[in-house]
Amino acid sequence: MRIGNPGEERPAVAVGEDKYVDVFNLTPDFNEKFFGSDGIERIAAEVEKRIAAGQVLEIAGQRIGAPFARPHQIICIGLNYRDHAEETGAQVPPEPIIFTKSPNTLIGPNDTVLIPRKSQKTDWEVELGVVVSKRARYVESPEAAKGFIAGYVLVNDVSEREFQLERQGQWSKGKSSETFNPAGPWLATKDEITDPSNLGMTLSLNGELKQNSSTKQMVFTPEFLIYYLSQFMVLEPGDLINTGTPPGVGMGHKPELYLKAGDVMRLTIEGLGVAEQKVSNAG
Secondary structure (H helix, E strand, O other), X not given: OEEOOOOOOEEEEEEXXXXXXXXXXXXXXXXXXXXXXXXXXXXXXXXXXXXHOOOOEEOOOOOEEOOOOOOOOEEEEEXXXXXXXXXXXXXXXXOOEEEEEOHHHEEOOXXXXXXXXXXXXXXXXXXXXXXXXXXXXXXXXXXXXXXXXXXEEEEEOOEEHHXXXXXXXXXHHHOOOOOOEEEEEEEEEHHHOOOOOOOEEEEXXXXXXXXXXXXXXXXXXXXXXXXXXXXXXXXXXXXXXXXXXXXXXXXXXOOOOOOOOOOEXXXXXXXXXXXXXXXEEOX
């Protein structure tokens, strides 16, 4: 976890759902340097000692930031759920559909999501995020790619559909507005998630369930995606991969349904906590 005001977050390790251990004196942040130097393994023993000694703090009343610092890149995978492809009327892709999202879209799990100026079609997407643990280039196989996973995180791949689909060019245009990538509350290390391809996931809008599926609907698994991406680009420690969304997005409703100021989104993925984002208009 990272706890504190924007730009002032301190690295921490969650203890249950309401407490944490501050680890600022063990690492200044959960960033590229941390992940690339086996940081998770390096601090684990000391964290256990602090928990045993009762050196835990209350989360209540504090802002939770994204659980890692701004990554080198955010890579997204489109149409990676069979049931979502059916919802949009698209074919299940034979290879992953890849697009990028600006890294400065990253915000905390409970921060406000801003509807861009002149937007009429801002949408939601609950997704499983995967964080890369070490530099990955030409990974030999999906099995080998498991060694390049630091952990998993709950994300909302917020999207503006007019910008994405009606304004020409790449999908990145509709994915990179400010606040469009809430993440957290925590990063679960890979040993904590037994089967990332069998996690229940939901998104509710104003208390009404909109997305209710499982990562078992994924076409391409997290380890396959790391293997595949590494054939085309170099992944750096701390990079984030958003692995796609199940059906129930606003664009798939009939009639279409999009976010408006005052809305509240609540997201869950098994083992990855709960996030809740209010919606406001960009100033």
